[in-house]
């Protein structure tokens with residue numbers, strides 16, 4: 001049996017061939033500890049150094065502003081728990097948005113349990129945060145604003161630079177969860193104006209379980225993980241050399257091919273979207289039509305149950321659902337709820353996300369499968 005067509009690139013990406021090639025010597029030969037002063041430490045140490053420069057390259061920052069982590073979730077935890085947490089004496093108010101990934105929202109709930117106050121900003125029907133709402137939410141004790149760069153479900157891109165400018169004016173730290181945007185759209189930290197930015201390796205063709213946090217120079221270093229002092233003393237533990245090298249290479253190629261890849265992913269996404277819109281009645285696209293990741297299509301099929309539709313196409317097309325059925329109750333994602341997508345639409349929402357390797361033939365076949373399944377289910 002052939003494999004289903006993969007249209008879940010926001011879920012994760014395969015390893016880029018260049019990433020595999022860059023990692024191979026570290027799997028097979030360069031096994032040394034980067035902290036060792038002898039010969040065996042040299043290759044791994046250089047590998048980590050090169051990777052730090054490559055990550056800095058795509059973010060437009062200095063290499064020593066890059067902290068390696070275990071992924072997007074840890075980077076977000078570090079930013080909030082370690083960096084905001086350490087500023088408790090200066091203030092205990094955080095601002096975030098209602099459509100963040102659980103790796104922010106669950107951390108905010110934890111922070112609330114530990115004495116912080118959190119303001120959760122609403123979004124409009126396109127999933128956009130209004131900078132005026134952020135401005136109005138700022139209090140004398142606000143110490144950090146954390147708003148995601150691009151949403152994982154609907155792809156809406158937030159006005160980070162505008163919100164960051166407000167934060168800077170008031171001396172508030174600005175963090176953005178860029179897990180979905182790095183490698184898909186420009187993410188230079190000076191253009192965004194952020195102090196902290198989270199990267200998730202497996203969203204940009206690097207392995208799972210590796211990521212990075214950009215920490216602007218001057219933002220006081222906090223020790224997140226105590227031990228032997230790796231990562232400038234901030235996150236101790238022998239480095240995950242293999243995956244750090246993979247992340248570095250992934251960032252290097254993503255930066256070099258950013259426009260080309262974005263154009264391709266957009267063409268494939270638009271081919272799918274226009275195909276679905278022209279073949280079917282009662283479909284709607286979620287997310288901002290222009291301010292949106294080039295690869296993301298969140299689409300609602302009115303009156304259908306998303307997970308049943310996913311099951312119906314699952315043998316041939318791999319995608320993800322914006323709603324899940326539990327014992328006759330349909331649970332709509334918090335993102336679609338925050339965008340106030342009407343229930344009859346929201347319950348039938350799927351997310352299709354294209355990638356570098358997506359072909360027009362795959363899209364055309366996926367269209368046939370999805371259109372046939374929707375027509376069948378609608379009777």
Ligand SMILES: Cc1ncc(COP(=O)(O)O)c(C=O)c1O
Nearest residue numbers: 071072073101103152179180200
């Ligand atoms: C927006 C966003 N933030 C954070 C994460 C978590 O990243 P990781 O899987 O590397 O922990 C994800 C992953 O889906 C994401 O989409």
